[in-house]
Amino acid sequence: MPSTFLEDLNPVQREAVEHGDGPVLVVAGAGSGKTKVLTYRIAHLIRDRQISPFAIIAITFTNKAAGEMKQRVAQLVGPVANSMWVSTFHSACVRIMRREAPRLGFNSSFSIYDSADSERLIKLCLKELNLDPKRWPPRGIQATISDAKNKLMSAGLFADFASNPWEQRVADVYREYERRLEEASAFDFDDLIMRCVEVFDRFPEALAYYQERFSHVLIDEFQDTNHAQARWATLLAGKWHNIFVVGDVDQGIYAFRGATIKNILDFERDWPDARVITLEQNYRSTKTILDAANAVIENNVMRKPKSLWTASVGGEPITRYHAQNEHDEAAWIAEEVAKLRDDGMRLSDTAVFYRTNAQSRVLEEIFAKTEIPYKVVGGVRFYERKEVKDILAWLRGATNPMDSVAIQRAAQAPRRGIGDTSLGRLVAFARENGIGLGDAFARAEEVPGLPKRATGGVLEVVRIFDRIRTAGEDGFPVADIVQLAWDASGYMNELQAERTFESLSRQENLRELAGVAGEYDSNAQDASLTGFLEQIALITDTDTVEGEEAGVTFMTLHNAKGLEYDAVFIVGMEEGVFPHIRSLTDPEQLEEERRLCYVGITRARQRLYLLNAWTRSLWGQVGHNPPSRFLAEVPGELIDEAEKERSLDRSGFKLGSKSVPDQFKVGQEVEHPRWGRGVILELARSSIGLEATIHFPAVGDKRLDLTLAPLKPAP
DNA sequence: CATTACCTGATTTTT
């Protein structure tokens, strides 16, 4: 009865794939083949159980993961796979809301505001409410509102529950913010989910339609869903109860954005007849790496005990390197990567992970110097670059005359005599007359108090919008419309006149944008300007990671989730860096950092390197941090300490004379009869010999002369 | 209204 393709599954995986109707929770450890289970499950539904692909919806966390999954299913069952929905929560909701938004009074050509747009809008609200942005930081307010939306709390509900002055103020802003979003017929990212749930809740016939259609709901990375998303899924699967979720509480690293591993822990409560299947066999890493990962994660209290195992044995020991500073750290990696390459490892199979994006700079410098190819994932995102957002604002403003954020942005890029005051007048005029900002622009001459210069500028903006809109309606290729936008607005001219290094790269980015549009033109079945804008609104840089290029990959630990490499370097393993300083006081956040560490470790197939630096320049200041607690959690017998045998001078630190007691090095642990154990932070020559700065946990930092002080290396 | 010179304050971020 079972079909042949199921034979490359192990018994547990197979059980999950072949499970009949009803809710299933697959608890899948790192590297246990969870994507495989998900894809095979879908293939099995289609091939062996004759479920129509049309009735299947699969949710992943990135567009890239969605694309890959669709492709893998297509390999198993052929092109019929294309008629099923494989997308992110957000894309699925956009698709639904394009139909349903009018029920909530939104235009079906609504705009989607990314976090930068929504922050801008919040600033406008603060101004309106006469709140000082210094006392009420827009980012913080945005975070609070986002949090509320992730918990499905509307502005009204939030106000009712506001229990302190901060929340009460936020409630005011929240209300105003919602008003303006509605006015602009726009959704922010969180709205896409929350408003969709609202439709489901308020319009049973709408819910019934989607429930009926999707007889099978599958969700990946369930540990990173927030309450709103879990509720959305629960509603959707409410008729057939065929909800199949895959997740790993140990890999939940987005609690700071409202994700809650509670969704996994509560799954069995929400679906009492749920079948729970645990995948614990790891097919990715060596035993050594797995032992390290298990040992680290065991220090978390808030988890279900689970232990990954592997059929493979041994493996190279984990390499530990104590760098003197971040330059030494990067240089050591460069040397090691070169060695690995000489031993036959492809650069594209190696990666360096760090906690914060700022840490990539030193790596980039050193790798550029040593001419080892590399690529950086993340950082300043393409679609968040100023010039890209400016041109997109032109496109958005042209297609949605209600989109006041986009229109205002376009009107001031480039500058054409329209200042903040004039914009304020236009916005007020629009509101008084109950029209969109686009229409207010068209009637600029009627707006009281608008200077001549501004009026002229505004009318020019209107003409440019018209040209873009017409081009869109006439079905011109989107790539051409992008060019039209930067030509007609004078944006490109301005950039070309600037002639700086910076402006050159901005021009390049715009051409890249036209390139993306061109790709869209040739790939999308029914390409349109609005279709392009929609697709772009939900895309991120991580969606375009290509593993095939010949280079070492640099990225944050967050971005590393879901990926794997033969050799992995984790840098900056220092208290305050990783775990991050902001997490040190909160046990829950600390556990999240530890999960991040677990994710990092389990990305490695063959080799794992853990590094820390004794001193690190951050924000223009040198700081020194003790080694990360996570290092101590890795069992010593798995670790091989790398020697600092290589030239010390790459760190800028030189030991000149032989008279120096060379048993002492920066980073070394020493013992003092009075102050106990300490660590050497710095060595410098003094008048008599060598002076050391040593950090003793008991008493703090001390300066001692090595030739005199009663110091000996710690045992 | 736009430009320029300080000043500040700073995670991670699938969407």
Added chain:
DNA sequence: TCAGGTAATG
């Protein structure tokens, strides 16, 4: 360090 925001000037 550096980017982004504010305050004073042209």
